[in-house]
Amino acid sequence: MNVAIIGLGLMGGSLAISLKKLDFINNIVGSDHNKIHQQEAVELGLVDNVIEFSEIKNYDVIFLAIPVDGIISALKNLTEVKESATIIDLGSTKSKIISSVPPKIRKNFVAAHPMTGTESYGPKAAIDNLYKDNVVVLCDIENSGDFQVKIAKKIFKALEMKKYFMSAKEHDRHAAFISHMPHAISYSLANTVMHQENKHNILALAAGGFRSMSRLAKSSPNMWEDIFRQNRANLLEAITLFEDELKLLKGYIENEEWYKVHKNIEAGNRLHDILD
Amino acid sequence: MNVAIIGLGLMGGSLAISLKKLDFINNIVGSDHNKIHQQEAVELGLVDNVIEFSEIKNYDVIFLAIPVDGIISALKNLTEVKESATIIDLGSTKSKIISSVPPKIRKNFVAAHPMTGTESYGPKAAIDNLYKDNVVVLCDIENSGDFQVKIAKKIFKALEMKKYFMSAKEHDRHAAFISHMPHAISYSLANTVMHQENKHNILALAAGGFRSMSRLAKSSPNMWEDIFRQNRANLLEAITLFEDELKLLKGYIENEEWYKVHKNIEAGNRLHDILD
Structure with a gap:
């Protein structure tokens, strides 16, 4: 099986590192529109070769590890893939991407969202085992070809990922609450503190x-502008519900209703009965 | 030098572990109103003995490692300390504590805030090196006795901490932005997600x-209710400014002003030119 990875940053580069260890994969090539990333990916040995986008169509498995608007553009230029080709995207949004897949290659396409990452980006951010033991959400697979779903499952299994299946619509709402809205909060927190505090005091x-709350504010503008745009409606709903929740706590503090503050904190604590 | 630590949780317990290694400290005793904590602290070997609060007054150095309202109460009961005694609190707020120190022991008192901790609490959460290489803020030291300031500096130096000096007023405003408001956000984020998502999907x-954004939501209700109360005005200001900042970003997303969203994210990124 020959694999091409479009986008050699954190997600694509880390994927290359892990795929390389699998015996059913013959060679791994990559493509990246950023010349510096191309060079870094080769120097770091992430891929065997960097190829032109026009050659991608000849590969058996094609991963799209680029920002979510880029995924939509790339799909429009992949209509000439082999009939048996499997195209898997790794984007953080799913509905807009799926609805923009050219019908000719809809069966070739498998929509995936690996729930993993770090706030770093670029080929140098690529790490081993980024995928291992983490969840991958596969969306609307009833519209993908049986063969392509089989290939995608085989690869994610070999990466030791836990598979979850849901509709793109469900995925996007969950992702808004559990990932996209927390990113928006982190950017706003970072900006609030930088407007009020000088460098010396922050440091x-x-x-x-504070470091863990503001870590996400390091995430790439190119990637996150696209995600916010594609999941706009869900994100706005999630931000509004968060605003209401914060307003509630703020009101208790304003009115010195300390018993309610205490209960609110205790309720927040309960998240960790789930997560820990 | 004989040391007594009031409060044998994360902060007091970790302090005991580190102080034990210092050659100028003879013995370390502790006091905790929670019987289970007393027992755990002895079992874990954090302190040599657990003593009654009434015996505390006989010690050379007394640390107050309890929630900030408890610090105020304890100080009222420490007016019979030796003239040379040094009382150091480790609370996250400073103004209310300092203004409530009985005048008779104001010179004995040194107000300190070590900028370290974890979201865990209780004696079992105590860890080695919690203090090492971290910052300790000392407030309004011109009102502490010269001898007591010397003792406090000696101890924090031996703990390998970096000392910062500022007024209690300044401290409390900075702490609201860099610590207290982020905690409020984390509680509200945890509550928002729990109202919208079931356990299965969160997990x-x-x-x-999401884990790093919601980690602080694990923090103790007893400790944080007190902090929110004592730093209420600064906290409310910080929450309001954060709300304004989030409203700005939300407005850009609502109005599909993607160039502004991009710029806002880039501005947020800049925090990490400071922190990394």
Whole structure:
């Protein structure tokens, strides 16, 4: 099986590192519109070769590991793939991508969202085992070809990922609450603090708590502008519900209703009965 | 030098572990109103003995490692300490604590806030090196006795901490932005997601980003109710400014002003030119 990865950043580069260990994969090539990333990916040994986008269509398995608007554009230029080709995207949104797949290659396409990543980006951010033991959500697979679903499952199984199946619509709503809205909050938190505090004080006073709350604010503008656009309606709903929740807590503090503040904190604590 | 630590949880317990290694400290005793914590602290070997609060007054150095309202109460009961005694609190707020120190022991008192911690609590959460290489903020030291400031500096130096000096007023405003408001956000984020998502989906879909944003929501209700109360005005200001900032970003998304969204994200990214 010959694999081509479009996008050699954190997600694509880390994927290349892991796929390389699998015996059913013959060779892995990559493509990236960023010349520096091309060079770094080769220097780091992430892929065997960097190829032109026009050659991608000849590969058995094609991964799209680029920002979500780029995925939509790339799909429009992949209509000449082999009939047996499997195209898998790794985007953080699913509805807009799926609805824009050219009908000719809809069976070739498998929509996937690996629930993993770091706030770093580019080929140098690629790490081993980024995918291992994490969840991958596969969406609307009833519209993908049986053969392509089989290939995608085989690869994600070999990557030791846990598979979840849901509709793109469900996925996008969940992702808005559990990933996209928290990113928006982190950007706003970082901006609030930078408007109020000078560099010296931030550096001096930022303990682990602030660092973990603002870590996501490091995430790529190119990637996240696209995600916010594609999942706009769900994201706006999630932000509004968060605003309401914060307003509630703020109101308790304003009115010195400390018993309610205590209960609100206790309720928040309960998340970790689920997560820990 | 004989040391007594009031409060044998994360902060007090970790302090005991580190102080034990210092050659100028003879013995370390502890006090905790929670019987289970007393027992755990002894079993874990955090302190040599657990003593009654009434015996605390005989010690050379007394640390207050309890929630900030408890610090105020404890200080009222420490007016009979030795003239040379040094009382150091480790609370996350400073103004209310300092203004409530009985005048008789104001010179004995040194207000400190070590900018370190984890979201865990209780004696079992105590870890080695919690203090090492972190910042400790010392407030209004011109009102503490010269001898007591010397002792406090000696201890924090031995703990390998970086000392910052500022007024309690300044401290409380900075802490609101860099620590207290982010905690409020984390509680509200956890509550929003729990109202919208079931346990199964949270567990399946929560990647590193959500986990780091919601980690602080695990923090103790007893401790944080007190902090929110004591730093109420600054906290409300910080929450309001954060709300304005999030409203701005939400407005750009609502109005599909993607160039502004991109710029807002880029501005958020800049925090990490400071922090990394």
